Amino acid sequence: MDDLYREYLLDHYKNPKNFGEIKNPDIHKHDNNPLCGDDIEIFAKIDGKKGKEEKISEIKFKGHGCVICMASASILMDEIEGKKLKDIQKMQTEDMLKLLGIELTPARIKCMMLPLKALQKGMIDYEAGK
Amino acid sequence: MRIDFPILNKKDGLIYLDNAATTQKPQIVIDTIKDYYENHNSNSGRSVYKLSENATRMLTDARKIFARFINTESQNVLFTKNATESINLIANSLERTFLFDKEDNVVVTEIEHHSNFLPWQQLCKRTTAQFRVAKYNIKKQDVEEISKYVDENTKIVAFTAMSNVTGLLIDVKEQILKIRKKNRNVIILIDVTQYVAHNELNVNDWGADFVVFSAHKIYGTTGVGIIYAKTKFIEQMEPFLYGGGMISSVSIGRSEWAESPEKFEAGTIDNAGIIASAEAIKYVQKNFREYMVIEEKLKEYALKRLKTIKGLEIIGHNKKNYGPVISFKINGIHPHDLATICDRHNVCIRSGHHCAQPFMKRLNVPATSRASISFYNTTSDIDGLIDAITDAKKILRVK
Numbered sequence: 001m002d003d004l005y006r007e008y009l010l011d012h013y014k015n016p017k018n019f020g021e022i023k024n025p026d027i028h029k030h031d032n033n034p035l036c037g038d039d040i041e042i043f044a045k046i047d048g049k050k051g052k053e054e055k056i057s058e059i060k061f062k063g064h065g066c067v068i069c070m071a072s073a074s075i076l077m078d079e080i081e082g083k084k085l086k087d088i089q090k091m092q093t094e095d096m097l098k099l100l101g102i103e104l105t106p107a108r109i110k111c112m113m114l115p116l117k118a119l120q121k122g123m124i125d126y127e128a129g130k
Numbered sequence: 131m132r133i134d135f136p137i138l139n140k141k142d143g144l145i146y147l148d149n150a151a152t153t154q155k156p157q158i159v160i161d162t163i164k165d166y167y168e169n170h171n172s173n174s175g176r177s178v179y180k181l182s183e184n185a186t187r188m189l190t191d192a193r194k195i196f197a198r199f200i201n202t203e204s205q206n207v208l209f210t211k212n213a214t215e216s217i218n219l220i221a222n223s224l225e226r227t228f229l230f231d232k233e234d235n236v237v238v239t240e241i242e243h244h245s246n247f248l249p250w251q252q253l254c255k256r257t258t259a260q261f262r263v264a265k266y267n268i269k270k271q272d273v274e275e276i277s278k279y280v281d282e283n284t285k286i287v288a289f290t291a292m293s294n295v296t297g298l299l300i301d302v303k304e305q306i307l308k309i310r311k312k313n314r315n316v317i318i319l320i321d322v323t324q325y326v327a328h329n330e331l332n333v334n335d336w337g338a339d340f341v342v343f344s345a346h347k348i349y350g351t352t353g354v355g356i357i358y359a360k361t362k363f364i365e366q367m368e369p370f371l372y373g374g375g376m377i378s379s380v381s382i383g384r385s386e387w388a389e390s391p392e393k394f395e396a397g398t399i400d401n402a403g404i405i406a407s408a409e410a411i412k413y414v415q416k417n418f419r420e421y422m423v424i425e426e427k428l429k430e431y432a433l434k435r436l437k438t439i440k441g442l443e444i445i446g447h448n449k450k451n452y453g454p455v456i457s458f459k460i461n462g463i464h465p466h467d468l469a470t471i472c473d474r475h476n477v478c479i480r481s482g483h484h485c486a487q488p489f490m491k492r493l494n495v496p497a498t499s500r501a502s503i504s505f506y507n508t509t510s511d512i513d514g515l516i517d518a519i520t521d522a523k524k525i526l527r528v529k
């Protein structure tokens with residue numbers, strides 16, 4: 001009936017990829033969407049020369065939320081493994097919409113953006129040496 | 131009834147079940163706003179010309195209508211922009227009038243809307259007074275005895291008469307009696323924002339010091355809040371907002387305040403909204419008891435139908451003391467997804483934490499779905515909700 005709840009998004013929701021934890025992660029960020037209760041925790045390992053060449057070598061997430069938020073996390077994790085931090089930091093709403101292949105109303109864009117925002121905050125913490 | 135609400139009579143067949151967030155407006159309210167701006171607009175209480183005097187008279191009449199509705203006098207009714215501002219006004223004015231220190235305490239409950247939680251939490255933070263929160267008992271599905279938290283050092287007790295999350299009704303009269311037994315000087319505020327559209331209200335009978343609500347939850351416009359305050363507080367309390375219309379004299383060194391209500395109504399208030407909202411009050415008053423019966427029947431019907439859905443759990447409603455607000459959760463479906471799919475069926479329900487995070491934490495849920503009923507809803511609205519939920523389960527492959 002609508003493209004929001006397409007099969008592949010539901011598959012990601014029901015069987016998310018990269019779901020779990022990483023021990024001793026370089027990035028560890030917990031974030032939530034207080035309005036709807038979406039909640040996510042991201043763990044990542046970093047590889048490569050310090051600075052511009054640093055890449056995500058391994059990434060996992062835990063949490064609970066709506067289809068959009070959980071599918072967005074699963075798809076994002078799948079996409080960015082091996083990507084450079086500086087490229088991930090540049091990602092925006094349009095990139096996520098393209099990745100998910102859907103259109104969203106403003107309220108639901110927040111659900112979709114939570115995983116990316118959490119990761120970007122985690123990367124800032126990492127770069128600040130926190 | 132339903133025919134009086136233009137938004138419900140359009141061809142799109144809107145099923146509006148988010149009445150706890152705001153109610154729809156009857157034609158008379160919409161017409162009154164138009165009429166006010168076409169024929170009566172001027173600043174009330176400021177000028178001597180006929181137009182302004184007429185606007186002032188209309189405002190005075192509106193105040194009288196609100197006063198009668200809650201069984202008090204006009205001089206005990208103040209207008210604000212919403213219940214949130216009403217509570218902030220009272221909290222700040224009390225803080226400016228009476229001394230609070232670390233020996234004192236303020237009591238609220240865990241089921242409060244943030245608007246009746248944060249102003250008190252912050253007052254305590256500023257004054258070092260102790261902030262006490264009466265717990266919600268999960269097993270009993272009720273708030274613990276509020277008076278248990280009250281002692282001789284309690285300055286204020288603030289609680290809701292009806293939960294905006296589950297519809298739980300609190301026996302206000304009984305609670306006030308018990309609280310006063312422990313400390314007869316305690317200042318008591320009752321938030322009737324959810325209660326007022328579904329129950330008759332007699333502030334004298336309760337004996338509370340303050341009662342607050344928003345007009346938009348009872349078919350009035352947004353931008354209008356109401357305070358009932360006992361005369362001694364109207365007289366004693368310092369104002370909250372300073373500015374135009376609330377003074378008797380201003381000089382560089384000092385200023386004197388006007389009498390109430392002006393003292394508490396600084397700046398130009400929402401005349402059109404207040405006058406139109408008074409028409410809403412007149413509108414519901416005509417058949418209020420009948421509406422209460424309709425809402426009770428619709429609530430029972432909704433509960434009966436919701437209970438037939440596998441994996442759906444209703445929060446509360448274990449006893450009769452509930453208003454027509456129903457929160458529920460469904461295994462495997464996030465409230466946001468349910469609300470989105472309901473919207474595809476043109477069914478408006480709320481999903482989220484309902485501005486009551488302490489309550490949600492106690493219930494151990496991040497969010498719920500909430501359907502809230504008004505007398506203008508019908509059993510076929512409820513059937514529409516059930517169909518939408520069934521469809522959501524199908525789309526999201528939940529058995």
